[in-house]
Amino acid sequence: MECKVRSFKRNAKIVATMGPSTNNVEIIEELIKAGVNVCRINMSHGTHGEQADRMAMIRKAAKNLGREVGILLDLQGPKIRVDKLPEPLDLKDGSEWVIGETKYQAELPQYKDCYIPTIYDKLVDDCRVGERVLFDDGNYSAEIIDKEEHIVKIRIEAGGLLKSNKGINLPDTNVSVPSFTAKDREDLAFGLTQEIDFIALSFVRRAQDIIDVKEMLKEAGKDYPIISKIEKPQALENIEEILEVTDALMIARGDMAVEVGNHLVPRIQKDLIKRCNELGKPVITATQMLESMIDCPSPTRAEASDVANAIWDGTDAVMLSGETAAGKYPIKTVEMMDKIVEEAEKTPHKLPLLRNVEIDTITGSMMVASSMVAEKIGAKRVLVVTETGYSTLEMMRFKPTVPVLGVTRSVDAMRRMCMYWGIRPFHIPYREDDANIERKVIELAIDECQLEAGDRIVVARGDGRFFKSGSANNIRVEIID
Numbered sequence: 001m002e003c004k005v006r007s008f009k010r011n012a013k014i015v016a017t018m019g020p021s022t023n024n025v026e027i028i029e030e031l032i033k034a035g036v037n038v039c040r041i042n043m044s045h046g047t048h049g050e051q052a053d054r055m056a057m058i059r060k061a062a063k064n065l066g067r068e069v070g071i072l073l074d075l076q077g078p079k080i081r082v083d084k085l086p087e088p089l090d091l092k093d094g095s096e097w098v099i100g101e102t103k104y105q106a107e108l109p110q111y112k113d114c115y116i117p118t119i120y121d122k123l124v125d126d127c128r129v130g131e132r133v134l135f136d137d138g139n140y141s142a143e144i145i146d147k148e149e150h151i152v153k154i155r156i157e158a159g160g161l162l163k164s165n166k167g168i169n170l171p172d173t174n175v176s177v178p179s180f181t182a183k184d185r186e187d188l189a190f191g192l193t194q195e196i197d198f199i200a201l202s203f204v205r206r207a208q209d210i211i212d213v214k215e216m217l218k219e220a221g222k223d224y225p226i227i228s229k230i231e232k233p234q235a236l237e238n239i240e241e242i243l244e245v246t247d248a249l250m251i252a253r254g255d256m257a258v259e260v261g262n263h264l265v266p267r268i269q270k271d272l273i274k275r276c277n278e279l280g281k282p283v284i285t286a287t288q289m290l291e292s293m294i295d296c297p298s299p300t301r302a303e304a305s306d307v308a309n310a311i312w313d314g315t316d317a318v319m320l321s322g323e324t325a326a327g328k329y330p331i332k333t334v335e336m337m338d339k340i341v342e343e344a345e346k347t348p349h350k351l352p353l354l355r356n357v358e359i360d361t362i363t364g365s366m367m368v369a370s371s372m373v374a375e376k377i378g379a380k381r382v383l384v385v386t387e388t389g390y391s392t393l394e395m396m397r398f399k400p401t402v403p404v405l406g407v408t409r410s411v412d413a414m415r416r417m418c419m420y421w422g423i424r425p426f427h428i429p430y431r432e433d434d435a436n437i438e439r440k441v442i443e444l445a446i447d448e449c450q451l452e453a454g455d456r457i458v459v460a461r462g463d464g465r466f467f468k469s470g471s472a473n474n475i476r477v478e479i480i481d
């Protein structure tokens with residue numbers, strides 16, 4: 001299959017969450033045509049069977065269009081929730097309640113009218129008097145005032161109507177449950193039987209959380225990029241060690257805002273994006289980007305500005321969550337995101353300049369040289385020929401101003417490149433004994449990119465032996481006949 005290359009108008013990529021609103025092949029096709037590059041599968045919801053069907057629909061839709069998209073398997077992590085309630089609880093300001101495991105509720109009749117059940121079994125061990133407890137994405141808050149054997153006592157500071165399955169956040173507590181939970185292991189084992197391309201790990205707190213996932217992948221003989229979701233204060237404290245071992249970051253602003261406070265999120269976002277840009281690691285900005293479009297056909301001006309500012313900060317991808325998973329206007333939302341990103345990128349002066357980026361690899365040197373040659377000669381395209389996609393990952397780091405075509409014979413590499421800033425993946429299958437493959441690559445690229453006589457392209461090879469032994473690590477300029 002020769003995969004069609006989408007328009008070169010946009011560099012930052014769009015990640016869209018799949019869900020009930022996008023649950024058929026036709027809608028997914030429209031999402032891809034509207035600009036989706038990576039589809040997110042949220043393992044916090046649905047059964048393995050439902051998610052397998054969803055991933056099969058994604059692959060079918062992409063095949064129907066002659067394109068490829070990446071699939072991101074997003075693990076739930078240690079999400080603490082309120083258990084099932086017979087009816088919502090009215091948490092009045094100043095009132096006192098207790099939180100404990102559901103199984104102890106019947107054993108503590110003295111608290112029957114003020115018991116908040118949870119399935120989290122380490123709550124009493126982890127919590128300390130004086131620490132905060134937040135409910136429902138931080139909408140309601142309380143302080144721990146006492147502890148007993150099976151419960152913690154809390155006083156409501158800002159209350160409301162608490163419903164079943166709402167989240168519980170413990171921003172001051174060093175939660176003992178690992179980021180990579182037993183459920184995550186089951187979900188990842190399932191994911192490894194599917195055609196996934198990326199793994200997102202929720203509530204990362206330290207480097208060991210990522211290493212645990214990599215060890216499971218190694219045992220299974222698999223190798224997928226791991227995206228660490230930054231949403232806990234502990235992750236921010238350990239960000240340097242996390243960046244050393246992770247393949248990418250997701251700035252998960254929803255839970256982050258609950259944990260650290262909304263007022264700190266903009267600064268944290270800018271800092272994390274800057275760190276990732278400097279290291280050449282992809283970074284996704286996520287949560288509530290076009291939230292109002294869950295119910296409305298257009299975003300607020302503040303949301304449009306939020307997306308644009310993430311682009312100007314240097315993010316590599318922007319993500320849609322409930323907007324596409326459960327919203328009324330999933331296709332309109334992607335179209336709007338595409339327009340905002342394209343318009344924001346018309347002012348690229350805020351992006352880092354090539355000359356200011358440190359280079360510490362041979363491939364990186366080749367890629368920055370290719371970018372600069374393309375700029376100096378006014379090339380129309382840079383063709384990066386790659387086995388694994390690593391060369392294009394290095395190219396992405398330098399935010400090239402000339403459009404880049406990532407040419408590969410590997411479908412897996414092509415799907416990974418769907419996440420890389422400014423890279424348009426292009427798949428060309430070939431036989432090992434095909435002596436004319438180099439010319440065919442150039443001719444197919446010329447045709448696909450609609451180049452004309454006299455146009456110049458830069459052809460760069462930075463990893464592997466796509467063409468022949470000894471042909472890696474070179475750059476040349478081709479002038480179209």
